[in-house]
Amino acid sequence: MNYSAEDFARLFGIAPTALPAECLDLIKSADFNYEQPAPAKRDEIILGVMKHVDSDQPTQVGAQRSELWERCWSENLQNFVTSEFELEKLVPKFIKPGQPIRLNQQYVMPRNPAFELAFFQVCRAYYGLKYFAQAKSLHEFGCGTGFNLVALGKLMPHLQLHGLDWSPSACEMVNLIGKHHDLHITGTRFDFFAPDATLPITADSAVMTMVALEQTGPRNGAFIDFLLAKRPLICLHMEPLLDLYDENNLVDYLAARYHRKRGYLSGLLPRLRELAAAGKIEILETRRMFFGSLYHEGYSFVVWRPL
Numbered sequence: 001m002n003y004s005a006e007d008f009a010r011l012f013g014i015a016p017t018a019l020p021a022e023c024l025d026l027i028k029s030a031d032f033n034y035e036q037p038a039p040a041k042r043d044e045i046i047l048g049v050m051k052h053v054d055s056d057q058p059t060q061v062g063a064q065r066s067e068l069w070e071r072c073w074s075e076n077l078q079n080f081v082t083s084e085f086e087l088e089k090l091v092p093k094f095i096k097p098g099q100p101i102r103l104n105q106q107y108v109m110p111r112n113p114a115f116e117l118a119f120f121q122v123c124r125a126y127y128g129l130k131y132f133a134q135a136k137s138l139h140e141f142g143c144g145t146g147f148n149l150v151a152l153g154k155l156m157p158h159l160q161l162h163g164l165d166w167s168p169s170a171c172e173m174v175n176l177i178g179k180h181h182d183l184h185i186t187g188t189r190f191d192f193f194a195p196d197a198t199l200p201i202t203a204d205s206a207v208m209t210m211v212a213l214e215q216t217g218p219r220n221g222a223f224i225d226f227l228l229a230k231r232p233l234i235c236l237h238m239e240p241l242l243d244l245y246d247e248n249n250l251v252d253y254l255a256a257r258y259h260r261k262r263g264y265l266s267g268l269l270p271r272l273r274e275l276a277a278a279g280k281i282e283i284l285e286t287r288r289m290f291f292g293s294l295y296h297e298g299y300s301f302v303v304w305r306p307l
């Protein structure tokens, strides 16, 4: 089976002819073939996921993990410097190649070990072009290596790029990208748990988080308050959204169990819906990609703007 341009268009809720050329190029250049596993293989995958969720391997996210992230990004920073600032070295290690993935509420076996990364790149390009083209600057909070900003900056060179993260090594990596590549990009320290009210965000700034706000668990309120006070043009969160799983489906149910075990993001959608009902924000789109890694779906979108 092949995940085609028509499948991506259906996923985004548009006609295939409305897919931007940049997305079509990404789709054409990647191998999106996959197979449904045979029953015995499917059982093996499910058992493996259940054993992992029940083990003590999945650790809880939260404020206690700052040193762990710093260690992770300082190693990545070393590799980036040693490679003489090759942008390919910015692909984070948590996108694990060569694993079964989840697609349309099933586990499937991709032929291409980099299927997950390639699929995510198409979604990132589509939503970036759709929502950030009118902005002057793009701020990614919890930016890690900055690889999302680099990709979106190449698609939209007019954007001033700002990477924010609590890890000093992540910020240093982002500043080095700006020094060694032809991109307007800077890195600054920022903590979701204690947002810096003096940070310059203006009415023409776009804001995004990508699998980063997940790390705050239920403690995302301070960041949303910060955004409400700053009133940027648009806010996009690509995060695991527990509320969008159908827990009557086995594959979704296991993702929800994994999500809860790790203590990932909770309460964001209900809060945004309350704010929308009170006329304080407009929710422009909430969409599930029906796609994810072995353990859960990190690629759901909610896009909103302050009113």
Ligand SMILES: C[S@@+](CC[C@H](N)C(=O)[O-])C[C@H]1O[C@@H](n2cnc3c(N)ncnc32)[C@H](O)[C@@H]1O
Binding pocket: 069, 070, 092, 094, 141, 142, 143, 144, 145, 146, 147, 148, 164, 165, 166, 167, 170, 190, 191, 192, 193, 209, 210, 211, 212, 213, 215, 216
């Ligand atoms: C899973 S990574 C995602 C990185 C990047 N957005 C990406 O897509 O590759 C989560 C990121 O959130 C950052 N992070 C976690 N908790 C944070 C906090 N309280 N404040 C700021 N950044 C945080 C981590 O340092 C890490 O860079």
